Amino acid sequence: MVVADSHSSDTGTILRVRGPLEFKCHLDSTDARLMHKVISRTFEMLQSQVKSESCVLIVCDSPVIVWPNRGVCATPEEITPNTLCEDIHQWIQLDKQEAAGKRSAKKKSKKSSAASIINLRLLMEATKTGPLSAPILSRTVQKSHFLSTTLPVDCVVRTTVNETIKDAFERLLEALTHQLCEMEKVTLQHMKGTTLLVPEPLHFLLPEPKGLVTVVYPAGVPDSQLETQRKELHQQLQLPDDWPYFRRANAYHFPNEPYKDGYLRNPHLVLTHPTLDNGKVYLVQGIYSYHHYMQDHMDDNGWGCAYRSLQTICSWFQQQGYVERAVPTHKEIQQALADVGDKPGSFVGSRQWIGSIEVQAVLNQLLGVTSKIMFVSQGSELASKGRELTNHFLTEGTPIMIGGGVLAHTILGVAWSETSGQIRYLILDPHYTGAEDSQVIADKGWCGWKGADFWDQTAYYNLCLPQRSKII
Amino acid sequence: MGRSYIVEEAVEGYLTKQCEQVGPVTGLLIGQSSTQREFVVTATRTPQREKKSAAAAGNSLDKEWVTEHARQVSRMLPGGLSVLGVFIVADTEAKDTVTTLRQLVFAVENLISSERLWNPADDDVTDSVALHVNPKTRKTFCRTFDVKDSKSVAKPADWKYQSGVCSSWITVSCCLSVDLLVPLPDNRTDTEDMDTCLKEGLKVWAHQLEGGVCLIDGKKLADDTELSGGQKRNVRQTYTAQLLITPEERRSTDVVQRCGGSVSVRGAIHSRAYLHSNKPKAKLAEKLLKRDAVSTVATRAQILLEELLTSQKDKHQREQFCLPRRVFCPVKGSGPVCVCDYRFSDEGLSEVTDRLKEMLDMDVAEKDLDTRQETPAEVLEADAAAEPTVETIEALEPKRNNYIGVAMATAVTLLATAVSMLYLNDV
Numbered sequence: 001m002v003v004a005d006s007h008s009s010d011t012g013t014i015l016r017v018r019g020p021l022e023f024k025c026h027l028d029s030t031d032a033r034l035m036h037k038v039i040s041r042t043f044e045m046l047q048s049q050v051k052s053e054s055c056v057l058i059v060c061d062s063p064v065i066v067w068p069n070r071g072v073c074a075t076p077e078e079i080t081p082n083t084l085c086e087d088i089h090q091w092i093q094l095d096k097q098e099a100a101g102k103r104s105a106k107k108k109s110k111k112s113s114a115a116s117i118i119n120l121r122l123l124m125e126a127t128k129t130g131p132l133s134a135p136i137l138s139r140t141v142q143k144s145h146f147l148s149t150t151l152p153v154d155c156v157v158r159t160t161v162n163e164t165i166k167d168a169f170e171r172l173l174e175a176l177t178h179q180l181c182e183m184e185k186v187t188l189q190h191m192k193g194t195t196l197l198v199p200e201p202l203h204f205l206l207p208e209p210k211g212l213v214t215v216v217y218p219a220g221v222p223d224s225q226l227e228t229q230r231k232e233l234h235q236q237l238q239l240p241d242d243w244p245y246f247r248r249a250n251a252y253h254f255p256n257e258p259y260k261d262g263y264l265r266n267p268h269l270v271l272t273h274p275t276l277d278n279g280k281v282y283l284v285q286g287i288y289s290y291h292h293y294m295q296d297h298m299d300d301n302g303w304g305c306a307y308r309s310l311q312t313i314c315s316w317f318q319q320q321g322y323v324e325r326a327v328p329t330h331k332e333i334q335q336a337l338a339d340v341g342d343k344p345g346s347f348v349g350s351r352q353w354i355g356s357i358e359v360q361a362v363l364n365q366l367l368g369v370t371s372k373i374m375f376v377s378q379g380s381e382l383a384s385k386g387r388e389l390t391n392h393f394l395t396e397g398t399p400i401m402i403g404g405g406v407l408a409h410t411i412l413g414v415a416w417s418e419t420s421g422q423i424r425y426l427i428l429d430p431h432y433t434g435a436e437d438s439q440v441i442a443d444k445g446w447c448g449w450k451g452a453d454f455w456d457q458t459a460y461y462n463l464c465l466p467q468r469s470k471i472i
Numbered sequence: 473m474g475r476s477y478i479v480e481e482a483v484e485g486y487l488t489k490q491c492e493q494v495g496p497v498t499g500l501l502i503g504q505s506s507t508q509r510e511f512v513v514t515a516t517r518t519p520q521r522e523k524k525s526a527a528a529a530g531n532s533l534d535k536e537w538v539t540e541h542a543r544q545v546s547r548m549l550p551g552g553l554s555v556l557g558v559f560i561v562a563d564t565e566a567k568d569t570v571t572t573l574r575q576l577v578f579a580v581e582n583l584i585s586s587e588r589l590w591n592p593a594d595d596d597v598t599d600s601v602a603l604h605v606n607p608k609t610r611k612t613f614c615r616t617f618d619v620k621d622s623k624s625v626a627k628p629a630d631w632k633y634q635s636g637v638c639s640s641w642i643t644v645s646c647c648l649s650v651d652l653l654v655p656l657p658d659n660r661t662d663t664e665d666m667d668t669c670l671k672e673g674l675k676v677w678a679h680q681l682e683g684g685v686c687l688i689d690g691k692k693l694a695d696d697t698e699l700s701g702g703q704k705r706n707v708r709q710t711y712t713a714q715l716l717i718t719p720e721e722r723r724s725t726d727v728v729q730r731c732g733g734s735v736s737v738r739g740a741i742h743s744r745a746y747l748h749s750n751k752p753k754a755k756l757a758e759k760l761l762k763r764d765a766v767s768t769v770a771t772r773a774q775i776l777l778e779e780l781l782t783s784q785k786d787k788h789q790r791e792q793f794c795l796p797r798r799v800f801c802p803v804k805g806s807g808p809v810c811v812c813d814y815r816f817s818d819e820g821l822s823e824v825t826d827r828l829k830e831m832l833d834m835d836v837a838e839k840d841l842d843t844r845q846e847t848p849a850e851v852l853e854a855d856a857a858a859e860p861t862v863e864t865i866e867a868l869e870p871k872r873n874n875y876i877g878v879a880m881a882t883a884v885t886l887l888a889t890a891v892s893m894l895y896l897n898d899v
Contacts, residue, residue: 022719024653026734056716058685063692065685065716075690123685123716128740130647134849135739135769137776138792139656139666146655146731150722196727 012116012159013085014212015172016254017057019122020150021046021180027145027194036188039147043184046151049124050176057169060119062091067125068169081166085159088118117256122153122176145194154201155179156212175214182216190218197221204245205252210237215246223247223321230472242470247321253287263289263315267428267438267447268412274424274449279417282390283426285397288316288412290447291327292432298330301433303351306408307333308430309401310359313410313466314367316399322468323367336365356403356462363466374463379455386416386423398466399428405459407431415449424449474629475599475616479512480637482805486515486833487561491607496562498538498576500545503556504748505597506756510556511637511748512601513806516545516833533560533572535579542580543587545831547771548811550800551644551745551764555584557601557616566604566613570626573602574617581619589671589770590678590763601629638748639807642699642709644688644757645744647845648765652677652738655731663780666735670773673735676720678766684717686758695755699747709749710808713761741768742798742845746809768812772796775814794849799824800842801834810842817848 025042027035049055057066066074072081079088155175159168183199190197197218204213215233217226230246239245259265267290273281291311293301300307307330314327328336334350337343342361354362356373363369376382392400393413400411413426432446441447455461483501490497499517503510518541521534538558546555558576562569577600585592598620604613614631618624654673656665685692688699688711699711745760772795780793796814801824803809811832813824821838828834 020719020721026653026655026731027728058716065687065692075687075692121718123718125714126681126684126717127646127648127714130740130742131845131847132647132649132740133847134797135650135737135741135772135795136792136849136851137735137737137773137795138790139661139733139735140790141656141661141733142789143658143730143732145728146734147728148655149727150719152721194728198727 012161012163013089014117014156014158014254015085015120015168016117016154016156017120017122017172017176018152018154021049021122021153023151024148025146026140026142027147028142029144030194032191035191035194039187039191040184042147043180043187047177047180050122050173050180054125054128055173056123056125057172058121058123059088059091060121061093062088064088064091066165066169068173072166072169074165079165081164083165085118085163085165085168086161088165092118117254119256120172147196149196149198151180151183151198152200153179154203154214156203156214158212179214179216186216186218190221202248203252203254204250206237206239206245212252213237217248223249223324227472234472241472244321244472246472249319249321249324259289261289262436263291263295264436264438264441265289267441268426270438270442271426271448274415276415276417276420276422276424278419279415279422280390281413281415282393283397283413284316284393284399286316287319288312288399289319289327290428290436290441291315292430292446294433296329300330300351303353304330305430306354306356306359306401306403309399309403309408309410309428310354310362312428312430313359313363313399313401313464317367317369317466317468320468322369322471325367328362328366332366333362336362340365355408356401356464359401359403359464363464369469370467372465372467374465376461376463378457379459379461380452380457382425382455382461383423383452384421386414386418386421389414390416392465396465396468398468400466401464402461403464404461406456406461411463412447424451425454426450427454474627475597475601476509476630477512477601477614477632478509478637479631479633480514480806481633481635483512483515484633487559487605487612488610490517490561491605491610493561493607496533496560496564498533498558498560500542500580501556501559501601501603502545502549502553504552504746505554505556505599506748506750507595507597508750510597510601512556513553513638513809514803514832515559516831519830519833533576535576538576539579539583541831543583546584546587547767547774548813548828548831550810550812551743551760551767552747553809553811555580557603559603559605561605561607563607566606566611569604569613570602570615573604573615574626577602577617578619578622587770587774588767589674590682590766593759599627599629602626603631636805636807638746638809640709640749641807641809642711642747642749642752642757643744643808644699644711644713644747644761645742646713646715646761646765647740648715648743649740650677650737650769653734653736655729656733656735658730658732661732663777667774667777670735670737670777671770674766674770674773677769678762680717680719681715681762681765683720684715684762686754686761687714687716688712688754688757690714693754695753697754699752699754699757711757713757715762715765737769737773737795739795739849740846741765741772743768744800744810744812744845768798772798772814792851794851797843797846797848800845801828801836801840802842803834815843 025038027038053070055069057068063076064079157171157175179201186199197220199216200219201214201216206213233246234241244250265287291308311327317323334348337358338345338348340361360371363371402409402411410428411425412428415424427450429446434440497517499515501512502514503512518538521537542555558580560569560573581600598618599616600619602615612631614629615626616629652673654669656669743761743765745764747757776793776795794817796816798812799815800810800812803811813827815824821841824841825836825838828836
């Protein structure tokens with residue numbers, strides 16, 4: 001069920017091969033045993049195709065083509081089996097970037113550093129060396145079932161520095177044949193009568209040193225019905241059993257695949273952490289998206305900051321796989337508050353502020369998430385909350401919404417020195433009204449580390465600390 | 473500006489010969505279209521019909537016969553060659569012949585294009601040629617019609633003879649393995665249903681090929697790369713192609729369907745395309761070769777199914793038929809350019825030469841035929857043994873009408889209704 005990528009490390013290029021494989025067979029019988037036999041035989045045929053000389057891997061957006069089973073021969077001729085994997089990059093043309101025209105050199109260099117993924121397509125060479133025998137047409141007349149689909153093969157291997165194409169492609173091919181085995185298992189395991197579910201591989205990025213892991217799930221089966229499989233995986237990989245790693249929402253998002261919804265993910269990752277004597281940094285865990293003023297064609301400038309902070313929290317719960325619910329809109333948030341009786345019906349559609357207590361109520365109502373409220377009567381007291389906050393990020397790891405007498409913000413982490421008591425806060429500011437440009441957001445401090453003086457020393461604050469449930 | 477036809481000199485001689493016949497002679501013009509100009513490689517007259525049907529009696533032309541001839545001929549043309557249009561040798565006023573030629577051109581194009589399983593491209597030429605030769609004055613009148621526009625009118629075109637038109641043409645070829653498996657619908661497993669299902673399956677395959685990657689002599693060439701050296705005369709220019717394909721991703725919910733059986737086509741075919749030497753581009757070579765691959769498989773399946781239709785006997789649970797092999801025959805004086813025929817393994821070479829004579833009016837010796845590109849189909853017992861439920865395995869050659877004229881007549885009868893419909897639309 002699982003392929004752990006043993007060569008994980010931060011360096012090295014990831015090779016990712018994708019390509020549908022045609023899966024077709026004529027099931028002569030409805031007898032389960034015979035059907036299994038035919039399906040297994042079809043998988044065997046695919047295995048032998050992948051291992052055959054016809055198997056071809058094409059590096060996307062490049063002229064590079066490799067025949068892994070023909071002595072790793074490749075075209076163009078500059079590429080030999082001993083070429084290093086990272087040297088493939090120079091053959092890849094980033095058309096889209098060129099088409100975009102004028103772009104700052106800064107951006108370009110950043111892009112290429114992120115492009116440590118080489119995408120490949122799996123194809124089959126249909127031509128052979130002739131002459132060969134002319135075709136045979138055969139007809140079988142028998143009432144039965146016909147099975148026809150494509151298998152979405154998707155494998156990754158992480159190459160090590162100085163690894164040659166020959167070695168890496170050998171491992172890639174092993175991964176391919178292994179994935180077909182997994183697909184066969186999943187297909188047979190989830191077959192009911194003549195209903196068949198397409199096996200679907202997904203990649204998950206586990207904390208180091210485990211790295212990328214590929215799991216095959218039956219398509220269409222909801223996460224709620226796959227808990228047994230997840231338990232097995234957690235055991236097998238010795239993962240804590242109170243944190244979801246293998247829900248579909250946890251699937252790894254490759255750096256070269258832009259998020260389609262347009263929201264920025266984890267903008268704090270580009271920041272440099274502050275260094276405090278004896279201090280440590282405690283951060284939000286997992287992935288959230290940055291919600292701020294003026295998004296979604298919604299003019300909430302001046303009143304929507306707490307809504308946006310709440311949205312950021314909701315996005316965290318969704319992307320960690322705790323809830324399937326989409327991030328709620330302003331109106332949905334207001335409706336939830338009306339539903340629980342916190343606000344009158346006239347509140348829905350208004351432009352009124354909400355505070356930490358409302359955020360807590362909405363999280364409970366819409367997501368079933370409970371939250372702790374921390375109250376400080378003066379902003380100056382926040383400097384002494386280091387222990388509570390670090391504990392929160394260690395055990396819960398969720399973003400914190402902070403509001404009260406003044407503006408609302410999101411706290412994404414703290415840097416805290418237990419000995420000196422020095423503290424810094426990682427703040428995500430929902431009042432930003434500009435474009436989704438992580439560089440601007442970091443440079444101008446819309447996401448940044450702030451000192452204790454960031455808080456209004458005399459105003460009161462309420463912090464909403466969302467608690468995650470201990471599930472997998 | 474009208475289109476420009478560069479015509480092989482031998483065609484002039486052939487047409488002159490037709491001028492000596494009694495009564496009007498019709499026939500087909502064969503060659504290659506390109507966006508700049510057209511190359512006419514050869515011409516062939518419509519074969520004589522033994523008995524004339526009632527419709528064809530008298531002076532009027534036997535349009536069904538002409539179009540059926542065109543259909544059969546287009547099956548014998550490898551990639552890069554096609555029926556460009558029709559000619560008529562008739563002692564009539566040129567302007568009176570226009571209507572007749574127009575009807576013929578449209579009918580021929582409609583029938584041939586209905587058999588195509590590949591999708592036309594934007595840069596395909598849609599003009600067909602209609603040539604009128606006056607046997608007395610030996611004057612030629614060349615016109616074209618846009619066959620994609622049912623209202624199109626005749627446009628004058630340039631007709632120019634030249635020697636060695638295709639002496640330095642390029643040949644691109646490959647040996648392609650075919651592996652098709654298609655379901656037959658529940659309760660409908662007759663030969664006609666098999667035909668429909670196979671066509672659907674072939675269309676999917678055609679689409680796969682179309683989207684596939686083509687390598688020429690082991691290299692991925694940019695679309696507008698010129699296949700060089702084409703201008704050198706008498707140097708044989710041959711390229712080997714490789715095709716890399718991938719199925720289309722399907723996110724279907726109906727993974728399993730009920731079926732009445734299945735049909736498969738497995739084996740290898742030799743595919744070939746010829747390219748004119750006027751700055752031939754890699755993209756064109758790829759397009760013509762891929763189309764030939766689809767056509768040659770479709771044609772063989774078609775020939776076999778037509779045979780089965782006329783000689784159907786008891787149906788077994790599982791039957792295997794060897795598809796005919798492709799045989800090539802060089803067109804005299806036309807450099808590397810060949811036409812082809814399909815030969816069942818129980819047929820002799822004389823049957824091939826007979827067909828070449830009848831369909832293309834070519835006098836060919838058996839030794840001229842190139843039979844080496846494909847080896848006879850072999851029924852693989854191993855494959856059959858893998859199917860545990862199969863009771864009857866039969867490798868058979870269908871019983872055939874060996875006299876081609878009879879076969880063509882049968883096909884004409886089958887098609888007559890459809891063809892006359894086309895005429896009604898065209899008039």
